[in-house]
Amino acid sequence: MISQPSYPRAPIDQAGLAQALMPFGQSRMLPPGAYTDPAVFDWEQRCFFGGGWLCVAHSSQVAKPGDQRAEHIGQGSVLLVRDDDGVLRAFANFCRHRGHELLPCGSTAQRNTIICPYHSWTYSLSGGLRFASGFKGRAGFDQSSWGLVELPVAEWHGLVFVDGVDSVLGADSAGLEAPSAGFSAVLAAPVELPRKSVAYQPEPLSWKPAAVTCLT
Ligand code: FES
DSSP states (O other): OOOOOOOOOOSSOHHHHHHHTSOTTTOOOOOTHHHHOHHHHHHIIIIISSSSEEEEEEGGGGOSTTEEEEEEETTEEEEEEEOTTSOEEEEESBOTTTOOBSSOTTOEEEOSSEEOTTTOOEEOTTSOEEEOTTOTTOTTOOGGGOOOOEEOEEEETTEEEEEOHHHHHOOOOOOSHHHHHHHHHHHHHHHOGGGOOOOOOOOOOOHHHHHHHHHO
Protein backbone atom coordinates (compact mmCIF):
# COMPACT_ATOMS: atom_id res chain seq x y z
CA MET A 1 0.00 0.00 0.00
CA ILE A 2 1.32 3.45 -0.87
CA SER A 3 1.63 5.98 1.91
CA GLN A 4 0.09 9.24 0.76
CA PRO A 5 0.86 12.56 2.39
CA SER A 6 -2.26 14.33 3.61
CA TYR A 7 -2.99 17.58 1.81
CA PRO A 8 -4.99 20.54 3.05
CA ARG A 9 -8.38 20.93 1.36
CA ALA A 10 -8.37 23.15 -1.73
CA PRO A 11 -9.62 26.70 -0.98
CA ILE A 12 -12.52 26.38 -3.38
CA ASP A 13 -16.31 26.76 -3.17
CA GLN A 14 -17.26 23.28 -1.90
CA ALA A 15 -20.88 23.43 -3.10
CA GLY A 16 -19.67 24.31 -6.60
CA LEU A 17 -17.09 21.55 -6.42
CA ALA A 18 -19.77 19.03 -5.45
CA GLN A 19 -21.75 20.03 -8.54
CA ALA A 20 -18.68 19.55 -10.72
CA LEU A 21 -18.27 16.02 -9.33
CA MET A 22 -21.82 14.94 -10.15
CA PRO A 23 -22.25 12.09 -12.69
CA PHE A 24 -21.81 12.94 -16.36
CA GLY A 25 -24.89 14.74 -17.65
CA GLN A 26 -25.64 16.33 -14.30
CA SER A 27 -22.28 17.92 -13.57
CA ARG A 28 -21.33 21.58 -14.00
CA MET A 29 -18.02 23.24 -14.75
CA LEU A 30 -15.68 23.87 -11.85
CA PRO A 31 -16.49 27.02 -9.86
CA PRO A 32 -14.92 30.21 -11.30
CA GLY A 33 -12.38 30.42 -8.48
CA ALA A 34 -10.78 27.19 -9.74
CA TYR A 35 -9.59 29.16 -12.78
CA THR A 36 -8.98 32.63 -11.35
CA ASP A 37 -8.37 32.59 -7.59
CA PRO A 38 -4.65 33.10 -6.69
CA ALA A 39 -5.22 31.08 -3.48
CA VAL A 40 -6.29 28.08 -5.55
CA PHE A 41 -3.26 28.49 -7.79
CA ASP A 42 -1.01 28.60 -4.73
CA TRP A 43 -2.65 25.42 -3.36
CA GLU A 44 -2.16 23.65 -6.69
CA GLN A 45 1.51 24.62 -6.82
CA ARG A 46 2.11 23.23 -3.32
CA CYS A 47 -0.12 20.16 -3.27
CA PHE A 48 -0.73 19.16 -6.88
CA PHE A 49 2.44 20.07 -8.77
CA GLY A 50 4.85 19.95 -5.83
CA GLY A 51 3.44 17.18 -3.68
CA GLY A 52 4.06 13.92 -5.46
CA TRP A 53 5.42 12.29 -8.60
CA LEU A 54 5.33 14.70 -11.52
CA CYS A 55 6.43 14.21 -15.12
CA VAL A 56 9.03 16.90 -15.83
CA ALA A 57 10.88 15.85 -18.98
CA HIS A 58 11.49 13.22 -21.62
CA SER A 59 14.57 11.01 -21.14
CA SER A 60 15.95 12.15 -24.49
CA GLN A 61 16.26 15.69 -23.07
CA VAL A 62 18.88 14.50 -20.56
CA ALA A 63 20.32 11.60 -22.52
CA LYS A 64 24.10 11.97 -22.27
CA PRO A 65 26.48 12.22 -19.29
CA GLY A 66 26.82 15.91 -18.48
CA ASP A 67 23.36 16.85 -19.78
CA GLN A 68 21.64 19.23 -17.36
CA ARG A 69 18.15 20.65 -17.49
CA ALA A 70 16.13 22.78 -15.03
CA GLU A 71 12.35 22.54 -14.74
CA HIS A 72 9.63 23.98 -12.53
CA ILE A 73 8.21 21.65 -9.92
CA GLY A 74 5.57 23.11 -7.65
CA GLN A 75 6.82 26.35 -6.14
CA GLY A 76 10.45 25.44 -6.68
CA SER A 77 12.53 23.94 -9.42
CA VAL A 78 14.50 20.81 -10.06
CA LEU A 79 17.84 20.29 -11.78
CA LEU A 80 17.99 17.07 -13.81
CA VAL A 81 21.50 15.75 -14.41
CA ARG A 82 22.81 12.67 -16.22
CA ASP A 83 25.90 11.67 -14.24
CA ASP A 84 29.16 10.11 -15.42
CA ASP A 85 27.76 6.59 -15.08
CA GLY A 86 24.63 7.39 -17.06
CA VAL A 87 22.44 7.53 -13.95
CA LEU A 88 19.78 10.23 -14.00
CA ARG A 89 19.73 12.40 -10.89
CA ALA A 90 17.45 15.17 -9.68
CA PHE A 91 18.54 17.94 -7.34
CA ALA A 92 16.76 20.86 -5.73
CA ASN A 93 17.85 23.65 -8.08
CA PHE A 94 19.69 25.81 -5.57
CA CYS A 95 23.26 26.20 -4.43
CA ARG A 96 24.28 25.16 -0.91
CA HIS A 97 26.24 28.39 -0.45
CA ARG A 98 23.73 31.25 -0.63
CA GLY A 99 20.88 29.43 -2.33
CA HIS A 100 21.33 30.88 -5.81
CA GLU A 101 19.54 29.10 -8.65
CA LEU A 102 21.98 26.74 -10.35
CA LEU A 103 20.35 26.85 -13.78
CA PRO A 104 17.41 29.03 -14.93
CA CYS A 105 14.18 27.06 -15.38
CA GLY A 106 13.69 25.83 -18.92
CA SER A 107 17.37 26.10 -19.80
CA THR A 108 19.98 23.41 -20.39
CA ALA A 109 23.72 22.91 -20.03
CA GLN A 110 26.26 20.31 -21.10
CA ARG A 111 29.39 20.09 -18.95
CA ASN A 112 31.17 17.69 -16.62
CA THR A 113 30.40 19.65 -13.46
CA ILE A 114 27.52 21.67 -12.00
CA ILE A 115 28.61 25.27 -11.46
CA CYS A 116 26.72 27.90 -9.52
CA PRO A 117 26.76 31.19 -11.45
CA TYR A 118 27.03 33.34 -8.30
CA HIS A 119 30.37 32.46 -6.63
CA SER A 120 31.26 29.41 -8.71
CA TRP A 121 30.78 26.71 -6.12
CA THR A 122 31.28 23.58 -8.19
CA TYR A 123 29.62 20.19 -7.78
CA SER A 124 30.21 16.81 -9.39
CA LEU A 125 27.47 15.38 -11.59
CA SER A 126 26.49 13.15 -8.67
CA GLY A 127 25.95 16.23 -6.49
CA GLY A 128 29.05 16.21 -4.27
CA LEU A 129 30.73 19.56 -3.58
CA ARG A 130 34.09 19.71 -5.33
CA PHE A 131 35.15 23.33 -5.03
CA ALA A 132 33.96 26.09 -2.70
CA SER A 133 35.61 29.42 -3.40
CA GLY A 134 36.75 31.14 -0.21
CA PHE A 135 36.36 28.04 1.92
CA LYS A 136 39.46 26.07 1.03
CA GLY A 137 41.22 24.99 4.23
CA ARG A 138 38.75 26.85 6.43
CA ALA A 139 38.62 25.30 9.90
CA GLY A 140 35.41 23.44 10.60
CA PHE A 141 34.24 23.42 6.98
CA ASP A 142 33.45 19.84 6.00
CA GLN A 143 33.12 19.82 2.22
CA SER A 144 31.43 16.42 2.22
CA SER A 145 28.45 17.89 4.11
CA TRP A 146 27.61 20.47 1.46
CA GLY A 147 26.49 18.44 -1.51
CA LEU A 148 23.33 19.26 -3.46
CA VAL A 149 19.93 18.19 -2.09
CA GLU A 150 18.86 15.12 -4.05
CA LEU A 151 15.22 14.34 -4.88
CA PRO A 152 13.63 11.01 -5.86
CA VAL A 153 13.68 10.56 -9.63
CA ALA A 154 12.56 7.74 -11.93
CA GLU A 155 12.56 7.07 -15.67
CA TRP A 156 9.44 5.29 -16.84
CA HIS A 157 8.77 4.47 -20.50
CA GLY A 158 11.03 7.29 -21.60
CA LEU A 159 9.49 9.86 -19.29
CA VAL A 160 11.23 11.47 -16.33
CA PHE A 161 9.32 11.74 -13.05
CA VAL A 162 10.43 13.63 -9.96
CA ASP A 163 8.87 13.48 -6.52
CA GLY A 164 9.11 16.83 -4.78
CA VAL A 165 7.07 15.67 -1.80
CA ASP A 166 10.09 15.43 0.51
CA SER A 167 11.08 19.00 -0.11
CA VAL A 168 7.55 20.41 0.01
CA LEU A 169 5.81 18.59 2.81
CA GLY A 170 8.59 16.79 4.62
CA ALA A 171 6.83 13.48 4.00
CA ASP A 172 8.34 10.21 2.86
CA SER A 173 8.29 9.57 -0.84
CA ALA A 174 6.63 6.38 -2.06
CA GLY A 175 8.26 4.74 -5.08
CA LEU A 176 6.91 5.31 -8.55
CA GLU A 177 6.53 1.57 -9.18
CA ALA A 178 3.19 1.12 -7.44
CA PRO A 179 1.37 4.18 -8.86
CA SER A 180 2.58 3.37 -12.37
CA ALA A 181 1.90 -0.36 -12.33
CA GLY A 182 -1.54 -0.12 -13.91
CA PHE A 183 -0.27 1.99 -16.80
CA SER A 184 2.74 -0.13 -17.67
CA ALA A 185 0.76 -2.88 -19.32
CA VAL A 186 -1.13 -0.32 -21.40
CA LEU A 187 1.86 1.70 -22.52
CA ALA A 188 4.72 -0.75 -22.82
CA ALA A 189 4.02 -2.52 -26.09
CA PRO A 190 1.96 -0.26 -28.32
CA VAL A 191 3.36 3.17 -27.49
CA GLU A 192 7.08 2.50 -26.99
CA LEU A 193 7.71 5.90 -25.50
CA PRO A 194 11.45 5.34 -25.00
CA ARG A 195 11.89 5.48 -28.77
CA LYS A 196 10.15 8.80 -29.09
CA SER A 197 11.83 12.16 -28.86
CA VAL A 198 10.59 15.66 -28.16
CA ALA A 199 9.73 17.49 -31.37
CA TYR A 200 7.42 20.12 -29.99
CA GLN A 201 7.84 22.52 -27.09
CA PRO A 202 4.43 23.75 -25.90
CA GLU A 203 3.87 27.40 -25.19
CA PRO A 204 2.80 28.42 -21.68
CA LEU A 205 -0.92 27.80 -21.25
CA SER A 206 -3.53 27.20 -18.59
CA TRP A 207 -3.52 23.43 -18.17
CA LYS A 208 -6.99 23.26 -16.64
CA PRO A 209 -9.16 24.21 -19.65
CA ALA A 210 -7.01 21.89 -21.78
CA ALA A 211 -7.54 18.99 -19.36
CA VAL A 212 -11.27 19.68 -19.10
CA THR A 213 -11.54 19.74 -22.88
CA CYS A 214 -9.76 16.39 -23.23
CA LEU A 215 -11.64 14.64 -20.41
CA THR A 216 -15.19 15.69 -21.23
S1 FES B 1 25.36 31.10 -4.04
FE1 FES B 1 26.26 29.58 -5.24
S2 FES B 1 28.35 29.93 -5.09
FE2 FES B 1 27.47 31.40 -3.80
